[in-house]
Amino acid sequence: MKKSTIIKRSAALLVVLLLVLVVAYLLLRSTVQLAVDAYIYGYPLVTFDMVRQQQTNVAMPDTEHAPMGQMIKMRTYPAVDNHCCAAPNADTLYTEAWLDVSAEPWVFSIPDMGNRYYIMPMLDGWSEVFAVSSSRLNGGGSQTYAITGPGWSGALPAGVTEVKSPTGMVWILGRIYCTGTPEDYEAVHALQDKFSVYPLSAYGKPYRPPPAVVDPSIDMKTAGRKLVNDLDIDAYFTRLAKLMKTNSPTAADASTVAEMAQIGLVPGQDYDPGKLGFLSRLAIKVAPKLAELEMGLLLKSQKTTNGWLYFTKGVGNFGTDNKLRGMANLLGPGWNRPEDAVYPLSQKDANGDAYNGANHKYVVRFEKGQLPPAEAFWSLTMYDTEFFFVPNAINRYNLSQRNQLVTNPEGSVDFYLQAESPGKDKEANWLPAPKGKFTLVLRIYSPKGTPPSILDGSWTPPPVKPA
Numbered sequence: 075m076k077k078s079t080i081i082k083r084s085a086a087l088l089v090v091l092l093l094v095l096v097v098a099y100l101l102l103r104s105t106v107q108l109a110v111d112a113y114i115y116g117y118p119l120v121t122f123d124m125v126r127q128q129q130t131n132v133a134m135p136d137t138e139h140a141p142m143g144q145m146i147k148m149r150t151y152p153a154v155d156n157h158c159c160a161a162p163n164a165d166t167l168y169t170e171a172w173l174d175v176s177a178e179p180w181v182f183s184i185p186d187m188g189n190r191y192y193i194m195p196m197l198d199g200w201s202e203v204f205a206v207s208s209s210r211l212n213g214g215g216s217q218t219y220a221i222t223g224p225g226w227s228g229a230l231p232a233g234v235t236e237v238k239s240p241t242g243m244v245w246i247l248g249r250i251y252c253t254g255t256p257e258d259y260e261a262v263h264a265l266q267d268k269f270s271v272y273p274l275s276a277y278g279k280p281y282r283p284p285p286a287v288v289d290p291s292i293d294m295k296t297a298g299r300k301l302v303n304d305l306d307i308d309a310y311f312t313r314l315a316k317l318m319k320t321n322s323p324t325a326a327d328a329s330t331v332a333e334m335a336q337i338g339l340v341p342g343q344d345y346d347p348g349k350l351g352f353l354s355r356l357a358i359k360v361a362p363k364l365a366e367l368e369m370g371l372l373l374k375s376q377k378t379t380n381g382w383l384y385f386t387k388g389v390g391n392f393g394t395d396n397k398l399r400g401m402a403n404l405l406g407p408g409w410n411r412p413e414d415a416v417y418p419l420s421q422k423d424a425n426g427d428a429y430n431g432a433n434h435k436y437v438v439r440f441e442k443g444q445l446p447p448a449e450a451f452w453s454l455t456m457y458d459t460e461f462f463f464v465p466n467a468i469n470r471y472n473l474s475q476r477n478q479l480v481t482n483p484e485g486s487v488d489f490y491l492q493a494e495s496p497g498k499d500k501e502a503n504w505l506p507a508p509k510g511k512f513t514l515v516l517r518i519y520s521p522k523g524t525p526p527s528i529l530d531g532s533w534t535p536p537p538v539k540p541a
Contacts, residue, residue, distance in 0.1 A: 102357045105337065105350065109307065109361035112334045114369060114400040115327075116314040117302070118201040121403045122245060123317055124298040125159060126172045131292045133285075141286030143180065143273070146170040147266040151254060152463070154471070157297040160461040161406035161417075161515060164471045165453050166249035167262050169194075171271045175223035176242030176320040178273055181234065182221055185268035187214045190261075191251035191450045191519070195390075195410055196221060199243035199321035201403055203390040203411055210414065210449065210520045220274055224322065231277055242320035246271075247408045251451060251519075253476050297460070299404070307361050308347060311338070315345035326394050369401045380537040381426075382516070384418035386529050406461055416528050418516040424537035429514070431507030435492035435541035442485030447533050450520035451475055454489065456505050457513045466506035473505050491538065514538065 129146060132139040138156065140146040147169055152162035162168075169192075173180045184194060184207055193208040196219075207217055220234045223242050230236055248269075252262045272281045293301060305313070318341040323331050331341060337358070338349035347355055376383050390411035392399035402409050405419070422428055423436060438454075446452035453474035456464050463471045473479070479487050480502045490496040490504045491514070516535055518528055526533035 102353060105354045106357050106361060106364070108333055108337050109358035110365045110368060111330070111396070112314075112337060112339055113307070113310065113361050113365040115330050115334070115396045116310070116317075117365070117369075117400040118403040118407070119199050119243075119317050119321055120305075120310060120314055121299065121302050121407050122197075122199055122201060122243060123313070124302050125407055126243065126245065127292055128294055128298055129170070130172050130286075131289055131294060133288050140171070141283065142172050142174060143271060144171065144283050145266070145269050145271060147263075147269075149263060149266075150259065151252075151471075154463045154465050154469075157295075157460075157462055159406065159408070160297065160299055161455075161457065162463065163249070163453070163455060163517060164254070164463075165251065165451060165474060165517065165519075167252045167259075167266065169248040169250055169266050169269055171246045173221060173244040173246070173271060174242055174320075175221050175226075175239055175244055177223075178275060179220045179222040179226060179228075179230075179236075180244070181270075181272055181274055181277055182219045182246060183270045184217045184219075185265060186216045187250075187265060189214060190265065192249065193410065193414055193519070194246060194248040195408075195414070196237060196239070197245045197247060197408065198239050199241035199317065200323075201399060201407060201409065202240065202392065203409075204239055205237035206411065206414060208414065208520075230274075234277075240324060241322070243317075245408070297462075299406075303362065303366060305362070307358050308345075310362065311345045311347070315339055315341075315343065318342065330394075330396065365400075366404070369397065369404045372397055372401045373405070378420075379534045381422055381424055382418040382420045382535040384416050384528070384535075386412045386416060386531075390414070412521070412529060413523075414520065416518045416521050418518070418528075418535045420514040420516075420535075420538060424539045427540075429491075429507070429512045429538075430510060431491075431493040431512060432509045435490070435496075436507075436538050437541045438489045438491065438536055438538045440487045440489075440536060444526070444533070444536070445475070445487065446516060446518050446535070447522040447526050447528065448475075448518045448520060449522055451517075452519070453517045454505065455515045455517065456491070456507060457515060458508060459511050459513060461513060461515075464506065464508045464512060466508075468501075468504075468506060470504070470506055473503065477502065479503055490541075492541070 129139050130142045137149045148167050151164040191209050195203045196205040218234050220230050220236050222238050250262050252258050322341050338346040389409045453472045455472040491507050493507050493509045496504050521528050
């Protein structure tokens with residue numbers, strides 16, 4: 075065979091090999107992207123289930139946990155070392171319950187709350203707020219709801235209002251305003267003790283919750299978000315598939331459901347990795363990290379106002395915006411609707427530099443009459459980069475309207491964000507920072523519906539400037 079013929083054939087074989095490699099790369103890249111999209115889509119459901127698992131894996135209720143179908147009544151603000159749920163607050167006492175309404179409805183009763191601010195959002199497994207009871211919407215009177223699952227139909231007792239959950243998993247993530255004084259703690263405790271949940275079959279009858287079974291293999295100390303993020307792709311998809319048996323995707327998610335089926339994820343069925351070839355199964359192992367990166371980049375790409383990121387629409391009811399829902403749950407599960415609460419987040423100062431209390435001091439100035447416009451309350455909370463409270467010598471984790479703030483002569487108010495005291499004359503306005511990186515969250519509960527309002531942009535959070 076002539077040398078020229080051998081060269082031509084070798085070149086042709088090389089071209090074919092390159093084409094095969096390109097096609098294989100494109101196919102694998104497509105499979106990896108499908109896995110990333112499925113990971114992000116399922117992130118809220120898996121995250122919710124991890125929080126549920128940690129909060130309910132006890133034999134008897136305590137101040138931070140309760141078995142499924144029983145009320146969790148947090149008696150104080152979350153402890154500084156409580157890393158169960160990211161972004162806790164020091165304004166309200168959480169009053170919660172995890173329910174499984176896939177078998178039968180559950181009755182949720184709220185006592186007469188008087189003039190006390192409260193909000194009881196009811197969230198499905200995909201982190202959608204499907205119903206809300208609050209002082210803003212319902213006043214202070216007592217209420218009784220029957221939370222029914224998908225597909226349930228039947229008669230309810232008189233005076234019981236039906237709210238239908240799209241999923242079997244339900245999280246009642248309630249908050250009751252509390253000033254934190256011993257007297258106010260006692261008053262809120264009395265209200266908490268009047269809340270109740272029980273199955274519809276027990277309505278009008280004495281009810282004693284069944285004995286709870288504790289699973290000793292469940293990690294109760296590691297933050298739930300870390301446990302989710304540490305799952306490998308097979309464990310993650312196996313868990314997601316199991317959860318989708320009682321927490322079905324909506325009809326609007328049909329295109330996502332069709333895509334997930336290509337990698338072995340079919341609602342109502344166990345995860346079947348056998349639908350993928352050997353190379354594809356190896357390739358999708360990178361999906362969790364890529365998904366976290368994609369959600370993180372989405373967060374960084376969001377438009378900020380004076381260095382604050384916040385949403386006045388789209389959260390709480392995310393619809394088909396899977397990436398926004400995933401990103402929100404990466405920050406922390408359990409978002410309210412904007413009309414109920416807005417949560418401006420700031421991770422960089424007015425110069426665009428990350429906050430660092432090791433060698434910087436910061437000031438945020440609210441001009442006269444420009445403190446956050448809230449019908450209920452507002453607060454500014456200091457967190458570390460993992461969205462947990464920052465330990466400090468004066469045990470102060472936020473500044474809020476209940477603080478006796480010092481006002482400047484012309485009526486403005488300065489907040490001092492730094493590791494060391496700004497001086498006795500300014501300590502009332504001091505929010506202690508760590509000697510390292512930190513994050514700020516401004517809470518505005520029941521934001522004003524008329525100007526000035528964060529909802530229509532007529533009020534915006536002021537920039538945080540290096541002192």
